Amino acid sequence: MKPILLLSLLATAAFAEVNPAISEAMDKATAAKEIAGAVTLVADGEKTLHFGANGFADLESKASMETNALFWIASMSKPVTGTAVMMMQDAGKLSVDDPVSKYLPEFKGLKDAGGKEVIVTIKQCLTHSAGLSEVSPQESGNIATLKDLMPLIVAKPVQFAPGSKWQYCQTGINTAARVVEVVSGESFPDFLDKHLFQPLGMENTTFYPTEKQAARLAVSYKRSAAGGLEKTALMFLGNQPITSRERYPRANGGLFSTAEDYEKFARMILRGGELDGKRYLSEKAVKQMTTVQSGDLKTGFTPGNGWGLGWCVIREPQGVAATLSPGTFGHGGAYGTQAWIDPVKKRIHLLLIQRADLPNSDGSDIRKAFHEAAAK
Template identity: 60%
Template sequence: MKTVFRCVPSLACTLALFASLIAAAETFADEPAQLAGVSEAVHKFVESKEIAGAVTLVADEKQVLHLDAVGMADVAGHKPMRADAIFWIASMTKPVTGTAVMMMQDEGKLSVDDPVEKYIPELAELRTRDGKKANITIRHLLTHTSGMAEISPEEARKATTLAELMPVYAAKPVGFEPGSKWQYCQSSINTAARVVEVVSGMSFVEFLDKRIFGPLGMKDTTFYLSDEQLSRLAKSYKKTGDTLEEADLFILGGKKPTSRDRFPAANGGLFSTAGDYARFCQMVLGGGEFGGKRYLKPGSVKLMTSIQTGDLKTGFTEGNGWGLGWCVVRKPQGPTEALSPGSHGHGGAYGTQAWIDPEKKRIYLLMVQRSNFPNADASDVRRAFQAAAAR
């Protein structure tokens, strides 16, 4: 028996129809538009096997303007890339660490000009190679001008907490007078995160969850994936000749993404989605406020996202300076040509990239997982995405 419903013209029927139209409009509004040319620009690199797949996102302070997934998350498993795919974002973790430090400065618990030894006594004996005392400040840590030495992969595998890393760092000589040179430094960022632990009384994981990720609704941003999140992790690849082969995530040191038997790598250990990281960027673009909640003072956002390294040559592409955990575009060129001066963000080792353009009020996010770009910060994929997205 087939039941047919007829709507007799009435006020109730008219209101029901109106309500359904509103619901449909709201549903459509929740589905971000696709900006012309962005997906096509990135898909060319899928077809040429430069990458297996990608997620692209463009947003302003209030809403997502573009979100799309192209290619495959798992080539052998025939799994298409999804918009909510999870990526190892590597050094895109560093701006999060810088933000955590600035939150503590806003609360009066530290100053970025404080000596690091004030909070981590083990580092009081740090010396340069010629035996001089290394007077390292938190500012030096976040601008990659500390000169601190790196640890070996074996030393990293043994540590399960940030606290365990400090004596290892303390035993190594500083490479140059702090503040005199820019040299990309993983140990300094992890040290900055340890300072956050000391002054907040929380583990770095707990701090980020309670103060940043939870309030911002970044439900898929973590150092340690759940089993469900693991099922959405995009596989990493390296290009060998004309083919793509699966690649390991070296940050894990041979351990699983779900394993908690490793320290929370504040220098580059986070996993995230495009949607999650966009929320973080929207907070920063909003001057430290998002969804009616303030996370940072506007002055603190300006400080950390403006150049703090003077005339020092910095970065892996030309025309950039460094803020407090952030790369800052001084003179747009090459892969940053489509951005405005003062744009800030960070890339990741496997090709991910986030830029915030404060002049255009735009956020640009590219999520890919390829391990052996000749220079991930200057990859052709990144150039093509940026040029298309910033039109």
């Protein structure tokens, strides 16, 4: 057996033990009806250190949570989009300092509320400082491509001078993904499948799950008036089934994945853009996108953070992130999923849950308990 293949096999999550402290923390959260269940994973650059599943994937059927459960990872999609952009920068196809209009001519018509022409850069899109207006699900209707989404974005006035403010912006991320489509000549889903997911072995990461994958989807819940948990739909699906392709690939938050899949992506980033002998990104690109690119702008959903290119960066660990090192980077998702990479301790922390109505999915007690348990 080739050494690289052997290393890859030994690194798989199937060989990992369960950290009792993490399992206890997740059992406590399920008992308190904060969540129905969870999949948790801790790894380093070479191997999986903890891999566990607690609680239920479906409370009604009493289906136990399994480690291969599929989750809507929501905004954990954003680091993937940032990575795709940096892959194109490495290839000489773009610079993140370029104006978006260099690749998307429709953006030459972008204006502010006063009718003045506005220029936004790819970097501003990725750091949430472009000021672009959002497009609601009702406005996007049955749009099925990023290309068709762009005119709707340009038709709305920019909300503030680009670079002057941080404001979380879904349209900026989708705009950056459309640039990737133009410079690569491939649809965004095809680009990710061909250049990232398939080479990394991420077989269960997709915008459009198959029926077989959908059968492993962890059910999403919200708190009921009685204090329990009740089923709730995924906010972006509308009345469409999860398998439908009649929706545009939401680069901002449309991916589904598993813990084992996202671990492969995170390990590649932790290792500076390389995994199992294949280089996906230059070390320079990884450093650029995972260090603060938002200057002194006040950012984020928890204190002490800055923003990289599609990644949140922890400047001053505190609160839920107190056990992580300065410079840790990652992203949370709307339904409580969390992925963080500590480059000092060389650790990957993955928390997959599906809780719809957390007051602050990045600042949840569940995340705090997970990080603290993982630190033990």
